[in-house]
Amino acid sequence: MSGTRITDQQVRLYMSKRKHHSQEIAAAKAGISVRSARRIERDALLPSQKPRRYWRSRPDPFADVWDTEVVPMLANAPELQAVTILRKLQDDHPGEYPDSTRRTLERRVRHWRAMSGPPKEVFFPQLHEPGARGLSDFTDMAELRVTIAGVSFEHRLYHFVLAFSRWEYANVVEGGESFEALSMGLQNALWQAGGCPREHRTDSLSAAFRNLADEDDFTVRYAALLEHYGMTGTRNNRGLGHEYGAVKNMCCSITN
Incomplete structure:
Protein backbone atom coordinates (compact mmCIF):
# COMPACT_ATOMS: atom_id res chain seq x y z
CA MET A 1 0.00 0.00 0.00
CA SER A 2 1.30 3.46 -0.94
CA GLY A 3 2.87 5.41 1.91
CA THR A 4 3.03 2.40 4.29
CA ARG A 5 6.27 0.63 5.03
CA ILE A 6 6.01 -3.14 4.45
CA THR A 7 6.90 -5.23 7.49
CA ASP A 8 8.81 -8.49 7.80
CA GLN A 9 5.57 -10.21 8.84
CA GLN A 10 3.85 -9.14 5.64
CA VAL A 11 6.73 -10.45 3.53
CA ARG A 12 6.70 -13.81 5.32
CA LEU A 13 2.92 -14.04 4.98
CA TYR A 14 3.14 -13.22 1.28
CA MET A 15 5.81 -15.84 0.62
CA SER A 16 3.77 -18.40 2.54
CA LYS A 17 0.58 -17.68 0.60
CA ARG A 18 2.50 -17.50 -2.68
CA LYS A 19 3.20 -21.21 -2.49
CA HIS A 20 -0.47 -22.02 -3.07
CA HIS A 21 -1.94 -18.86 -4.68
CA SER A 22 -1.33 -16.50 -7.55
CA GLN A 23 0.71 -13.38 -7.06
CA GLU A 24 -2.41 -11.17 -6.96
CA ILE A 25 -4.21 -13.30 -4.36
CA ALA A 26 -1.11 -13.74 -2.17
CA ALA A 27 -0.49 -9.98 -2.26
CA ALA A 28 -4.08 -9.28 -1.25
CA LYS A 29 -3.89 -11.72 1.68
CA ALA A 30 -0.66 -10.07 2.87
CA GLY A 31 -2.09 -6.55 2.52
CA ILE A 32 0.40 -5.33 -0.06
CA SER A 33 0.18 -4.23 -3.68
CA VAL A 34 1.03 -6.45 -6.64
CA ARG A 35 3.86 -4.07 -7.49
CA SER A 36 5.35 -4.60 -4.02
CA ALA A 37 4.88 -8.36 -4.45
CA ARG A 38 6.95 -8.32 -7.63
CA ARG A 39 9.68 -6.37 -5.84
CA ILE A 40 9.68 -8.87 -2.95
CA GLU A 41 10.14 -11.79 -5.32
CA ARG A 42 13.12 -10.04 -6.91
CA ASP A 43 14.77 -9.26 -3.56
CA ALA A 44 15.64 -11.99 -1.05
CA LEU A 45 16.14 -9.55 1.86
CA LEU A 46 13.52 -8.75 4.49
CA PRO A 47 12.61 -5.04 5.01
CA SER A 48 14.44 -4.99 8.37
CA GLN A 49 17.61 -6.19 6.63
CA LYS A 50 17.67 -3.31 4.17
CA PRO A 51 19.36 -0.02 5.07
CA ARG A 52 16.88 2.84 5.32
CA ARG A 53 17.35 5.87 3.11
CA TYR A 54 17.61 9.20 4.95
CA TRP A 55 18.54 11.46 2.05
CA ARG A 56 16.23 13.39 -0.23
CA SER A 57 15.01 11.62 -3.34
CA ARG A 58 14.65 14.97 -5.18
CA PRO A 59 15.83 18.56 -4.70
CA ASP A 60 13.90 20.79 -2.32
CA PRO A 61 11.57 22.85 -4.55
CA PHE A 62 11.53 25.72 -2.03
CA ALA A 63 15.28 26.00 -1.48
CA ASP A 64 15.55 29.30 -3.40
CA VAL A 65 12.72 31.09 -1.60
CA GLY A 117 7.99 29.14 15.80
CA PRO A 118 6.47 30.93 18.80
CA PRO A 119 6.32 28.87 22.01
CA LYS A 120 3.05 27.10 22.65
CA GLU A 121 1.08 27.67 25.82
CA VAL A 122 1.63 24.79 28.19
CA PHE A 123 -1.39 23.23 29.86
CA PHE A 124 -1.34 20.89 32.81
CA PRO A 125 -4.67 19.09 32.72
CA GLN A 126 -6.15 18.43 36.15
CA LEU A 127 -7.89 15.14 36.70
CA HIS A 128 -10.67 15.28 39.27
CA GLU A 129 -12.32 12.29 40.92
CA PRO A 130 -16.05 12.22 41.61
CA GLY A 131 -16.80 13.43 45.14
CA ALA A 132 -13.16 14.24 45.85
CA ARG A 133 -13.06 18.06 45.94
CA GLY A 134 -15.34 21.03 46.54
CA LEU A 135 -14.21 24.65 46.25
CA SER A 136 -15.42 27.87 47.87
CA ASP A 137 -14.78 31.49 47.03
CA PHE A 138 -16.30 34.97 47.41
CA THR A 139 -16.52 37.51 44.62
CA ASP A 140 -17.18 41.25 44.97
CA MET A 141 -20.13 42.34 42.81
CA ALA A 142 -19.45 46.11 42.92
CA GLU A 143 -18.65 46.21 39.20
CA LEU A 144 -22.25 45.27 38.38
CA ARG A 145 -23.57 48.42 40.15
CA VAL A 146 -26.71 46.69 41.37
CA THR A 147 -29.31 49.05 42.84
CA ILE A 148 -32.52 48.43 44.79
CA ALA A 149 -35.08 51.24 44.70
CA GLY A 150 -32.35 53.51 43.41
CA VAL A 151 -29.98 52.72 46.26
CA SER A 152 -26.67 51.01 45.58
CA PHE A 153 -26.65 47.42 46.86
CA GLU A 154 -23.16 46.54 48.05
CA HIS A 155 -22.78 42.79 48.27
CA ARG A 156 -20.70 39.73 47.47
CA LEU A 157 -21.58 36.28 46.23
CA TYR A 158 -20.49 33.12 47.96
CA HIS A 159 -19.77 30.48 45.32
CA PHE A 160 -19.30 26.72 45.74
CA VAL A 161 -18.50 24.20 43.01
CA LEU A 162 -17.80 20.47 42.85
CA ALA A 163 -14.62 20.05 40.82
CA PHE A 164 -15.63 16.88 38.96
CA SER A 165 -19.26 17.51 38.01
CA ARG A 166 -19.05 21.35 38.01
CA TRP A 167 -22.24 21.45 40.10
CA GLU A 168 -22.51 24.97 41.48
CA TYR A 169 -24.23 26.88 44.25
CA ALA A 170 -24.21 30.60 45.02
CA ASN A 171 -25.89 32.93 47.50
CA VAL A 172 -25.85 36.65 48.19
CA VAL A 173 -23.70 37.90 51.07
CA GLU A 174 -24.22 41.34 52.57
CA GLY A 175 -20.91 42.32 54.06
CA GLY A 176 -17.40 40.92 53.92
CA GLU A 177 -15.83 37.48 53.91
CA SER A 178 -16.88 36.52 57.41
CA PHE A 179 -16.83 33.06 58.93
CA GLU A 180 -20.60 33.23 59.30
CA ALA A 181 -20.99 33.89 55.56
CA LEU A 182 -18.63 31.03 54.68
CA SER A 183 -20.27 28.66 57.13
CA MET A 184 -23.81 29.43 55.98
CA GLY A 185 -22.92 29.27 52.28
CA LEU A 186 -20.95 26.05 52.59
CA GLN A 187 -23.61 24.27 54.63
CA ASN A 188 -26.40 25.37 52.28
CA ALA A 189 -24.36 24.13 49.32
CA LEU A 190 -23.72 20.74 50.95
CA TRP A 191 -27.37 20.32 51.88
CA GLN A 192 -28.48 21.07 48.33
CA ALA A 193 -25.80 18.81 46.87
CA GLY A 194 -26.94 15.98 49.09
CA GLY A 195 -23.46 15.02 50.24
CA CYS A 196 -19.93 16.17 51.09
CA PRO A 197 -16.70 15.96 49.12
CA ARG A 198 -13.60 14.57 50.81
CA GLU A 199 -11.71 17.86 50.45
CA HIS A 200 -12.76 21.50 50.70
CA ARG A 201 -10.47 24.02 49.02
CA THR A 202 -10.36 27.81 49.37
CA ASP A 203 -7.94 30.51 48.21
CA SER A 204 -6.77 31.47 51.71
CA LEU A 205 -10.04 33.18 52.61
CA SER A 206 -9.71 35.41 55.64
CA ALA A 207 -12.91 33.79 56.90
CA ALA A 208 -11.19 30.43 57.05
CA PHE A 209 -7.51 31.18 57.69
CA ARG A 210 -5.55 33.81 59.56
CA ASN A 211 -2.01 33.63 58.21
CA LEU A 212 -0.50 35.54 61.13
CA ALA A 213 -1.82 33.20 63.81
CA ASP A 214 -1.69 29.44 63.98
CA GLU A 215 -4.76 28.90 66.13
CA ASP A 216 -7.08 31.90 66.29
CA ASP A 217 -10.84 31.73 66.73
CA PHE A 218 -11.63 31.81 63.01
CA THR A 219 -9.22 29.00 62.16
CA VAL A 220 -10.46 26.82 65.01
CA ARG A 221 -14.11 27.28 64.03
CA TYR A 222 -13.36 26.57 60.38
CA ALA A 223 -11.47 23.39 61.30
CA ALA A 224 -14.38 22.30 63.48
CA LEU A 225 -16.82 22.92 60.63
CA LEU A 226 -14.78 20.74 58.26
CA GLU A 227 -14.43 18.03 60.89
CA HIS A 228 -18.20 18.04 61.43
CA TYR A 229 -18.75 17.25 57.74
CA GLY A 230 -15.79 14.88 57.47
CA MET A 231 -13.78 17.04 55.07
CA THR A 232 -10.14 18.08 54.96
CA GLY A 233 -9.20 21.66 54.13
CA THR A 234 -6.62 22.89 51.58
CA ARG A 235 -5.64 26.28 50.20
CA ASN A 236 -4.89 27.51 46.68
CA ASN A 237 -2.90 30.75 46.81
CA ARG A 238 -3.54 31.55 43.14
CA GLY A 239 -7.30 31.77 43.52
CA LEU A 240 -10.07 29.38 42.65
CA GLY A 241 -10.63 30.96 39.26
CA HIS A 242 -7.34 29.37 38.18
CA GLU A 243 -8.80 25.93 38.83
CA TYR A 244 -12.39 25.92 37.63
CA GLY A 245 -13.00 29.13 35.68
CA ALA A 246 -13.80 32.76 36.43
CA VAL A 247 -16.24 33.03 39.32
CA LYS A 248 -17.60 36.41 38.34
CA ASN A 249 -18.79 35.21 34.92
CA MET A 250 -21.08 32.72 36.64
CA CYS A 251 -22.18 35.31 39.16
CA CYS A 252 -23.07 37.82 36.44
CA SER A 253 -25.33 35.29 34.77
CA ILE A 254 -27.08 34.70 38.12
CA THR A 255 -27.71 38.38 38.79
CA ASN A 256 -28.93 39.00 35.25
Missing part, protein backbone atom coordinates in the same frame (compact mmCIF):
# COMPACT_ATOMS: atom_id res chain seq x y z
CA TRP A 66 12.62 29.50 1.85
CA ASP A 67 14.97 31.86 3.72
CA THR A 68 14.23 34.97 1.65
CA GLU A 69 10.43 34.78 1.29
CA VAL A 70 8.77 31.96 3.24
CA VAL A 71 10.51 32.39 6.61
CA PRO A 72 9.87 36.18 6.71
CA MET A 73 6.18 35.52 6.05
CA LEU A 74 6.04 32.97 8.85
CA ALA A 75 8.00 35.19 11.23
CA ASN A 76 5.55 38.04 10.62
CA ALA A 77 2.43 35.83 10.83
CA PRO A 78 3.18 32.38 12.34
CA GLU A 79 -0.44 31.29 11.96
CA LEU A 80 -0.25 31.39 8.14
CA GLN A 81 -1.31 28.15 6.48
CA ALA A 82 0.95 26.43 3.97
CA VAL A 83 -1.69 26.69 1.24
CA THR A 84 -1.80 30.48 1.69
CA ILE A 85 1.98 30.71 1.38
CA LEU A 86 1.88 28.49 -1.71
CA ARG A 87 -0.70 30.73 -3.38
CA LYS A 88 1.51 33.76 -2.71
CA LEU A 89 4.54 32.01 -4.21
CA GLN A 90 2.49 30.99 -7.25
CA ASP A 91 1.45 34.61 -7.77
CA ASP A 92 5.02 35.90 -7.39
CA HIS A 93 6.68 33.08 -9.40
CA PRO A 94 4.25 31.91 -12.08
CA GLY A 95 4.74 28.30 -13.14
CA GLU A 96 7.48 27.51 -10.60
CA TYR A 97 5.46 26.06 -7.70
CA PRO A 98 2.65 23.73 -8.83
CA ASP A 99 -0.01 22.42 -6.46
CA SER A 100 1.89 19.11 -6.26
CA THR A 101 4.48 20.82 -4.01
CA ARG A 102 1.88 21.62 -1.34
CA ARG A 103 2.63 18.63 0.91
CA THR A 104 6.35 19.38 0.82
CA LEU A 105 5.65 22.95 1.90
CA GLU A 106 3.31 21.74 4.67
CA ARG A 107 6.07 19.50 6.06
CA ARG A 108 8.58 22.35 5.99
CA VAL A 109 6.15 24.75 7.68
CA ARG A 110 5.41 22.19 10.44
CA HIS A 111 9.15 21.72 11.00
CA TRP A 112 9.71 25.50 11.16
CA ARG A 113 6.94 25.93 13.73
CA ALA A 114 8.38 23.15 15.86
CA MET A 115 11.96 24.46 15.73
CA SER A 116 11.63 28.24 15.32
Whole structure:
Protein backbone atom coordinates (compact mmCIF):
# COMPACT_ATOMS: atom_id res chain seq x y z
CA MET A 1 0.00 0.00 0.00
CA SER A 2 1.30 3.46 -0.94
CA GLY A 3 2.87 5.41 1.91
CA THR A 4 3.03 2.40 4.29
CA ARG A 5 6.27 0.63 5.03
CA ILE A 6 6.01 -3.14 4.45
CA THR A 7 6.90 -5.23 7.49
CA ASP A 8 8.81 -8.49 7.80
CA GLN A 9 5.57 -10.21 8.84
CA GLN A 10 3.85 -9.14 5.64
CA VAL A 11 6.73 -10.45 3.53
CA ARG A 12 6.70 -13.81 5.32
CA LEU A 13 2.92 -14.04 4.98
CA TYR A 14 3.14 -13.22 1.28
CA MET A 15 5.81 -15.84 0.62
CA SER A 16 3.77 -18.40 2.54
CA LYS A 17 0.58 -17.68 0.60
CA ARG A 18 2.50 -17.50 -2.68
CA LYS A 19 3.20 -21.21 -2.49
CA HIS A 20 -0.47 -22.02 -3.07
CA HIS A 21 -1.94 -18.86 -4.68
CA SER A 22 -1.33 -16.50 -7.55
CA GLN A 23 0.71 -13.38 -7.06
CA GLU A 24 -2.41 -11.17 -6.96
CA ILE A 25 -4.21 -13.30 -4.36
CA ALA A 26 -1.11 -13.74 -2.17
CA ALA A 27 -0.49 -9.98 -2.26
CA ALA A 28 -4.08 -9.28 -1.25
CA LYS A 29 -3.89 -11.72 1.68
CA ALA A 30 -0.66 -10.07 2.87
CA GLY A 31 -2.09 -6.55 2.52
CA ILE A 32 0.40 -5.33 -0.06
CA SER A 33 0.18 -4.23 -3.68
CA VAL A 34 1.03 -6.45 -6.64
CA ARG A 35 3.86 -4.07 -7.49
CA SER A 36 5.35 -4.60 -4.02
CA ALA A 37 4.88 -8.36 -4.45
CA ARG A 38 6.95 -8.32 -7.63
CA ARG A 39 9.68 -6.37 -5.84
CA ILE A 40 9.68 -8.87 -2.95
CA GLU A 41 10.14 -11.79 -5.32
CA ARG A 42 13.12 -10.04 -6.91
CA ASP A 43 14.77 -9.26 -3.56
CA ALA A 44 15.64 -11.99 -1.05
CA LEU A 45 16.14 -9.55 1.86
CA LEU A 46 13.52 -8.75 4.49
CA PRO A 47 12.61 -5.04 5.01
CA SER A 48 14.44 -4.99 8.37
CA GLN A 49 17.61 -6.19 6.63
CA LYS A 50 17.67 -3.31 4.17
CA PRO A 51 19.36 -0.02 5.07
CA ARG A 52 16.88 2.84 5.32
CA ARG A 53 17.35 5.87 3.11
CA TYR A 54 17.61 9.20 4.95
CA TRP A 55 18.54 11.46 2.05
CA ARG A 56 16.23 13.39 -0.23
CA SER A 57 15.01 11.62 -3.34
CA ARG A 58 14.65 14.97 -5.18
CA PRO A 59 15.83 18.56 -4.70
CA ASP A 60 13.90 20.79 -2.32
CA PRO A 61 11.57 22.85 -4.55
CA PHE A 62 11.53 25.72 -2.03
CA ALA A 63 15.28 26.00 -1.48
CA ASP A 64 15.55 29.30 -3.40
CA VAL A 65 12.72 31.09 -1.60
CA TRP A 66 12.62 29.50 1.85
CA ASP A 67 14.97 31.86 3.72
CA THR A 68 14.23 34.97 1.65
CA GLU A 69 10.43 34.78 1.29
CA VAL A 70 8.77 31.96 3.24
CA VAL A 71 10.51 32.39 6.61
CA PRO A 72 9.87 36.18 6.71
CA MET A 73 6.18 35.52 6.05
CA LEU A 74 6.04 32.97 8.85
CA ALA A 75 8.00 35.19 11.23
CA ASN A 76 5.55 38.04 10.62
CA ALA A 77 2.43 35.83 10.83
CA PRO A 78 3.18 32.38 12.34
CA GLU A 79 -0.44 31.29 11.96
CA LEU A 80 -0.25 31.39 8.14
CA GLN A 81 -1.31 28.15 6.48
CA ALA A 82 0.95 26.43 3.97
CA VAL A 83 -1.69 26.69 1.24
CA THR A 84 -1.80 30.48 1.69
CA ILE A 85 1.98 30.71 1.38
CA LEU A 86 1.88 28.49 -1.71
CA ARG A 87 -0.70 30.73 -3.38
CA LYS A 88 1.51 33.76 -2.71
CA LEU A 89 4.54 32.01 -4.21
CA GLN A 90 2.49 30.99 -7.25
CA ASP A 91 1.45 34.61 -7.77
CA ASP A 92 5.02 35.90 -7.39
CA HIS A 93 6.68 33.08 -9.40
CA PRO A 94 4.25 31.91 -12.08
CA GLY A 95 4.74 28.30 -13.14
CA GLU A 96 7.48 27.51 -10.60
CA TYR A 97 5.46 26.06 -7.70
CA PRO A 98 2.65 23.73 -8.83
CA ASP A 99 -0.01 22.42 -6.46
CA SER A 100 1.89 19.11 -6.26
CA THR A 101 4.48 20.82 -4.01
CA ARG A 102 1.88 21.62 -1.34
CA ARG A 103 2.63 18.63 0.91
CA THR A 104 6.35 19.38 0.82
CA LEU A 105 5.65 22.95 1.90
CA GLU A 106 3.31 21.74 4.67
CA ARG A 107 6.07 19.50 6.06
CA ARG A 108 8.58 22.35 5.99
CA VAL A 109 6.15 24.75 7.68
CA ARG A 110 5.41 22.19 10.44
CA HIS A 111 9.15 21.72 11.00
CA TRP A 112 9.71 25.50 11.16
CA ARG A 113 6.94 25.93 13.73
CA ALA A 114 8.38 23.15 15.86
CA MET A 115 11.96 24.46 15.73
CA SER A 116 11.63 28.24 15.32
CA GLY A 117 7.99 29.14 15.80
CA PRO A 118 6.47 30.93 18.80
CA PRO A 119 6.32 28.87 22.01
CA LYS A 120 3.05 27.10 22.65
CA GLU A 121 1.08 27.67 25.82
CA VAL A 122 1.63 24.79 28.19
CA PHE A 123 -1.39 23.23 29.86
CA PHE A 124 -1.34 20.89 32.81
CA PRO A 125 -4.67 19.09 32.72
CA GLN A 126 -6.15 18.43 36.15
CA LEU A 127 -7.89 15.14 36.70
CA HIS A 128 -10.67 15.28 39.27
CA GLU A 129 -12.32 12.29 40.92
CA PRO A 130 -16.05 12.22 41.61
CA GLY A 131 -16.80 13.43 45.14
CA ALA A 132 -13.16 14.24 45.85
CA ARG A 133 -13.06 18.06 45.94
CA GLY A 134 -15.34 21.03 46.54
CA LEU A 135 -14.21 24.65 46.25
CA SER A 136 -15.42 27.87 47.87
CA ASP A 137 -14.78 31.49 47.03
CA PHE A 138 -16.30 34.97 47.41
CA THR A 139 -16.52 37.51 44.62
CA ASP A 140 -17.18 41.25 44.97
CA MET A 141 -20.13 42.34 42.81
CA ALA A 142 -19.45 46.11 42.92
CA GLU A 143 -18.65 46.21 39.20
CA LEU A 144 -22.25 45.27 38.38
CA ARG A 145 -23.57 48.42 40.15
CA VAL A 146 -26.71 46.69 41.37
CA THR A 147 -29.31 49.05 42.84
CA ILE A 148 -32.52 48.43 44.79
CA ALA A 149 -35.08 51.24 44.70
CA GLY A 150 -32.35 53.51 43.41
CA VAL A 151 -29.98 52.72 46.26
CA SER A 152 -26.67 51.01 45.58
CA PHE A 153 -26.65 47.42 46.86
CA GLU A 154 -23.16 46.54 48.05
CA HIS A 155 -22.78 42.79 48.27
CA ARG A 156 -20.70 39.73 47.47
CA LEU A 157 -21.58 36.28 46.23
CA TYR A 158 -20.49 33.12 47.96
CA HIS A 159 -19.77 30.48 45.32
CA PHE A 160 -19.30 26.72 45.74
CA VAL A 161 -18.50 24.20 43.01
CA LEU A 162 -17.80 20.47 42.85
CA ALA A 163 -14.62 20.05 40.82
CA PHE A 164 -15.63 16.88 38.96
CA SER A 165 -19.26 17.51 38.01
CA ARG A 166 -19.05 21.35 38.01
CA TRP A 167 -22.24 21.45 40.10
CA GLU A 168 -22.51 24.97 41.48
CA TYR A 169 -24.23 26.88 44.25
CA ALA A 170 -24.21 30.60 45.02
CA ASN A 171 -25.89 32.93 47.50
CA VAL A 172 -25.85 36.65 48.19
CA VAL A 173 -23.70 37.90 51.07
CA GLU A 174 -24.22 41.34 52.57
CA GLY A 175 -20.91 42.32 54.06
CA GLY A 176 -17.40 40.92 53.92
CA GLU A 177 -15.83 37.48 53.91
CA SER A 178 -16.88 36.52 57.41
CA PHE A 179 -16.83 33.06 58.93
CA GLU A 180 -20.60 33.23 59.30
CA ALA A 181 -20.99 33.89 55.56
CA LEU A 182 -18.63 31.03 54.68
CA SER A 183 -20.27 28.66 57.13
CA MET A 184 -23.81 29.43 55.98
CA GLY A 185 -22.92 29.27 52.28
CA LEU A 186 -20.95 26.05 52.59
CA GLN A 187 -23.61 24.27 54.63
CA ASN A 188 -26.40 25.37 52.28
CA ALA A 189 -24.36 24.13 49.32
CA LEU A 190 -23.72 20.74 50.95
CA TRP A 191 -27.37 20.32 51.88
CA GLN A 192 -28.48 21.07 48.33
CA ALA A 193 -25.80 18.81 46.87
CA GLY A 194 -26.94 15.98 49.09
CA GLY A 195 -23.46 15.02 50.24
CA CYS A 196 -19.93 16.17 51.09
CA PRO A 197 -16.70 15.96 49.12
CA ARG A 198 -13.60 14.57 50.81
CA GLU A 199 -11.71 17.86 50.45
CA HIS A 200 -12.76 21.50 50.70
CA ARG A 201 -10.47 24.02 49.02
CA THR A 202 -10.36 27.81 49.37
CA ASP A 203 -7.94 30.51 48.21
CA SER A 204 -6.77 31.47 51.71
CA LEU A 205 -10.04 33.18 52.61
CA SER A 206 -9.71 35.41 55.64
CA ALA A 207 -12.91 33.79 56.90
CA ALA A 208 -11.19 30.43 57.05
CA PHE A 209 -7.51 31.18 57.69
CA ARG A 210 -5.55 33.81 59.56
CA ASN A 211 -2.01 33.63 58.21
CA LEU A 212 -0.50 35.54 61.13
CA ALA A 213 -1.82 33.20 63.81
CA ASP A 214 -1.69 29.44 63.98
CA GLU A 215 -4.76 28.90 66.13
CA ASP A 216 -7.08 31.90 66.29
CA ASP A 217 -10.84 31.73 66.73
CA PHE A 218 -11.63 31.81 63.01
CA THR A 219 -9.22 29.00 62.16
CA VAL A 220 -10.46 26.82 65.01
CA ARG A 221 -14.11 27.28 64.03
CA TYR A 222 -13.36 26.57 60.38
CA ALA A 223 -11.47 23.39 61.30
CA ALA A 224 -14.38 22.30 63.48
CA LEU A 225 -16.82 22.92 60.63
CA LEU A 226 -14.78 20.74 58.26
CA GLU A 227 -14.43 18.03 60.89
CA HIS A 228 -18.20 18.04 61.43
CA TYR A 229 -18.75 17.25 57.74
CA GLY A 230 -15.79 14.88 57.47
CA MET A 231 -13.78 17.04 55.07
CA THR A 232 -10.14 18.08 54.96
CA GLY A 233 -9.20 21.66 54.13
CA THR A 234 -6.62 22.89 51.58
CA ARG A 235 -5.64 26.28 50.20
CA ASN A 236 -4.89 27.51 46.68
CA ASN A 237 -2.90 30.75 46.81
CA ARG A 238 -3.54 31.55 43.14
CA GLY A 239 -7.30 31.77 43.52
CA LEU A 240 -10.07 29.38 42.65
CA GLY A 241 -10.63 30.96 39.26
CA HIS A 242 -7.34 29.37 38.18
CA GLU A 243 -8.80 25.93 38.83
CA TYR A 244 -12.39 25.92 37.63
CA GLY A 245 -13.00 29.13 35.68
CA ALA A 246 -13.80 32.76 36.43
CA VAL A 247 -16.24 33.03 39.32
CA LYS A 248 -17.60 36.41 38.34
CA ASN A 249 -18.79 35.21 34.92
CA MET A 250 -21.08 32.72 36.64
CA CYS A 251 -22.18 35.31 39.16
CA CYS A 252 -23.07 37.82 36.44
CA SER A 253 -25.33 35.29 34.77
CA ILE A 254 -27.08 34.70 38.12
CA THR A 255 -27.71 38.38 38.79
CA ASN A 256 -28.93 39.00 35.25
